[in-house]
Amino acid sequence: MQALIQRVSQAHVTVDDRETGRIGAGLLVLLCAERGDGTVQADRLLAKLLKLRIFSDAAGKMNLSVRDIAGGLLIVSQFTLAADTSGGNRPSFTAAAPPDEGRKLYDYFVAQARAEHAPVATGEYGADMRVHLINDGPVTIPMKIS
Template identity: 60%
Template sequence: MRALLQRVTEAQVRVDGEVIGQCGAGLMVLVCAMQGDTEANAEQLAAKVSKCRIFQDDAGKMNRSVVDIGGSALVVSQFTLSADTSRGNRPGFSAAAAPEDGRRLYEHFAKALAGYGVPVETGEFGADMKVSLVNDGPITIWMEF
C-alpha cells in the first residue's frame, strides 16, 4: 500500500458540495492499495502512520506522532498514487488494486489507524471528491508497504 501523509492544521473532503469528512490538527492521509496488497500491508501502514514522528516537541524538533499530540486524521482513497509515469506523458494506473480490493483495504487501513487511538474520518471511495487542507510546515511524507 502507498500513502502520502501531510501534516495539517485542518483538512476536509466534500462530495456534491457537502462536507463528508474533516479533521483538525493532525494528518491528511491519501491512500492507495496496490495489486497484491493484503490486510497485513494495511495494518503495517497504519502502525507506521500512527507512530511517524513529524510533529514538533517543546524544543521544536519533529519528535511527536499524531497519537502523541492527540491529533486526528482524514483518510482519503487516491488510486492515482499508483501512477506509472515511466512511459509517455499519460500516467498508467494498472498497478492499482482492483476497485473491490482497493475499497476493502482502504477501509481496513482506516479502521486499523483508528485502532491506535487516532480519531479518523474518511472520504467516499470512488467518489469525485474535493479535498482542501492547510499543510502545516509544509510537511509531506511518502510511505509504502
C-alpha cells in the same frame, strides 16, 4: 500499499458540496492499495503512520507522533498514487488494486485506524472529492509498504 502523508493544521473533504470528513491538527492520509496488497501491508502502514514523529515538541524538533498530540486522521482513497508515468504522457494505473480489492483494503485500513486512534475522518471511496487542507510546515512524506 502506499500513502502520501501531509501534516496539517486542518483539513476537510467534500463530495458534491457535502462534507464527509474534517479534522483539526493531524495527518491527511492519501491512501492507495496496489495489486498484491493485503491486510498485512495495511497493518504495517498504519502502525508506522501512527508512530511517525513529525510534529514539533516544545523545543521545535519533529519528535512527536499524531498519537502524542492527539491529532486527527483524515483518510482519503487515492488510486492515482500508483501512477506509472515512465511510458509517455498519459499515466498508467495498472499497479493500483482493482476497485473492489481497493475498497476492501481502504475499509479495512479505516476500521483499524478507528480501533487504534481517534478521531478518524474519511473521504468517500471512489467518489469525485475535493480535499481542502492547510499543510503545516509544509510537511509531506511518501510512505510505501510492500
